[in-house]
Amino acid sequence: MMSRTRVLFVSLAALAVTVMVSGHAVAAPENATGTRVDATSLSVGDCVTEFEWSETSLNAESAWVVPCTEPHEYEVYASHELSGSAYPGAFTLVREAHDLCVREFENFADTSHTDSIYDVFYLYPSAAAWRTGDRQVSCMIVATTGPVSESLAGAGR
Numbered sequence: 001m002m003s004r005t006r007v008l009f010v011s012l013a014a015l016a017v018t019v020m021v022s023g024h025a026v027a028a029p030e031n032a033t034g035t036r037v038d039a040t041s042l043s044v045g046d047c048v049t050e051f052e053w054s055e056t057s058l059n060a061e062s063a064w065v066v067p068c069t070e071p072h073e074y075e076v077y078a079s080h081e082l083s084g085s086a087y088p089g090a091f092t093l094v095r096e097a098h099d100l101c102v103r104e105f106e107n108f109a110d111t112s113h114t115d116s117i118y119d120v121f122y123l124y125p126s127a128a129a130w131r132t133g134d135r136q137v138s139c140m141i142v143a144t145t146g147p148v149s150e151s152l153a154g155a156g157r
Helices: 002-016 090-109 127-131
Strands: 035-038 047-053 059-066 074-081 119-123 136-142
Touching: 074 090, 090 119, 090 136
Parallel strands: none
Antiparallel strands: 035 059, 047 059, 047 074, 074 136, 119 136
């Protein structure tokens, strides 16, 4: 029962959180630390403290990246380049991103997603970003118990 709720929550959250570069500035989050990077340029191994969200939509525009030895709540553990020329739609992307990220979770965390105290979060391209060639899905483990100051690779919990 818990994993069903978790999967539903993550899927609905991911539906609302898509990656898009909108071309307008947004204010940095309060207390943001680290280096600001475009959300579409996150790489495996990046640890993230905050996201900057579009003022006009629910799209992540930037992320604040820190060394994994500093407090953070997100860690990118997998990245996938999707294919196709036509935008498949948010529902299809959520399903595909979820399946990809959950499948990779166990390889990274050394435990299944359903048995872990951590959660899965992912960013995927919006329709506008897809038109500009963005096909990246970024899979992140989320420290749901609060910030951590280490990589969660092989956490086993």
